[in-house]
Amino acid sequence: MTTDDTVAAPMVHAIDEIVAKPGEGKALLSDYLARYAPGARARGMTLEQILVSPPMWLDDQSNTLVFRWSLADAGAWWQMRFVGGNDPDVAAWWADVDARAVSRRRFFASAPADIERLCDV
Amino acid sequence: MYKLTRLVTLAHPASVSALADEIHALAKTHSAYRQLVAPTLAGSHFGGDLLAHFAFDDAMQRSDFDAALAPLLATPAVASVDGVAYQSGLGGRSDPGLANGVYRVLLLSVDEGIDPALVDRFEAETRTMPYYIPAIRNWQLSRADEATGARRWTHVWEQEYADAAGLMGPYMMHPYHWARIDRWFDPECPERIVDARLCHSFCAMDASVL
Structure with missing residues (x-):
């Protein structure tokens, strides 16, 4: 029997859910990728998935945009948090998003199988 | 309890x-119920070089001490002071006899004009941290x-740990902190x-002050 001492720390996820103002969805997605995503990647985030609901661009109603990012572990989460939380350009970006959105959520998650290890600190 | 930090x-x-010696002696003459005056430990952030914390039985004692302390902190030797006067809020103690541990205080400022119901929720969630993070002893x-x-500063969040590892490890790394509470700060x-x-300031303590 062998043991694996190189088991990776549990990955964590940051999820942005943005309900765009009517007609703004496509432009907001484009700006997110152009203005926010490069800096987020520099802060250690990996963009895993983008979802658009409904799967068509609405002119008179809201599209919901969902971005799922991954981070290597909780330590990487804090690194992202310290850098992004002290960057005025990041704050300005979110202020702009909030002006173009009906609502917005950011939440953090993991796979259920990783919960026990994440809580064992 | 009327407190001053x-x-x-x-x-x-x-x-x-x-x-520290001067402040310590002054607090003794003003009958501080509890006092902790100690150099801050590495890792403090905007936490000063010296953490000075006092508890008094009544507001007048605290006010008198504050007035006596002010000249000591107004000399050229002092570059800046952050501080609060407050009455003890809700808390808990799972280890009231904790000795040779670490005391940590966080001074924070909630934006003006925030819905009081939201502030209540922030406070309730913060007070729940020790339930999920037992390294927070008091x-x-x-x-x-x-x-x-x-x-x-609008709030004072005080905790005591068995050692600095409790603060730097479980407190910081538990998901209840970074994936739940931190959204109020992020x-x-x-x-x-x-x-x-x-x-964010912490120092060694001989005995619990909470």
Whole structure:
């Protein structure tokens, strides 16, 4: 029997859910990728998935945009948090998003199988 | 309990023990119920070089002591002071006999004009941290009556740990902190209500002061 001492720390996820103002969805997605995503990647985030609901661009109603990012572990989460939380350009970006959105959520998650290890600190 | 906390940044940190001795002696003459005056530990952030914390039985004692302390903190040797005066808020103690541990205080400033119901929720969730993070042995969350320093500090979040590893490890790394509580602080989260400027200060303690 062998043991694996190189088991990776549990990955964590940051999820942005943005309900765009009517007609703004496509432009907001484009700006997110152009203005926010490069800096987020520099802060250690990996963009895993983008979802658009409904799967068509609405002119008179809201599209919901969902971005799922991954981070290597909780330590990487804090690194992202310290850098992004002290960057005025990041704050300005979110202020702009909030002006173009009906609502917005950011939440953090993991796979259920990783919960026990994440809580064992 | 009427409390007073001062986080003192010195022009020349080498003078920290001399000032600590002066403050310590002054607090004795003012019948402080509890006092903790100690150099801050590495890892403090805007936490000063010296953490000075006092508890009194009544507001008048605290006020008299504050007036006597002020000249000591107004000399050229002192570069800046962040501080609060407050009455003990809700808290708990799972280890009231804790000795030779670490005391940590966080001064924070909730934005003006925030819905009081949201502030209540922030406070309730914060007070729940010890339930999920047992490394927090004793704790207290209070609203500031008076504030001085870089912000109009609104809250004082105090905790005690068996050692600094409890603060740097379980407190920081538990998901209840970073994936739940921190959204009140994170400028990237729409729920943020706390100013990004914080005073995070901790020091060694001989016995619990909470």
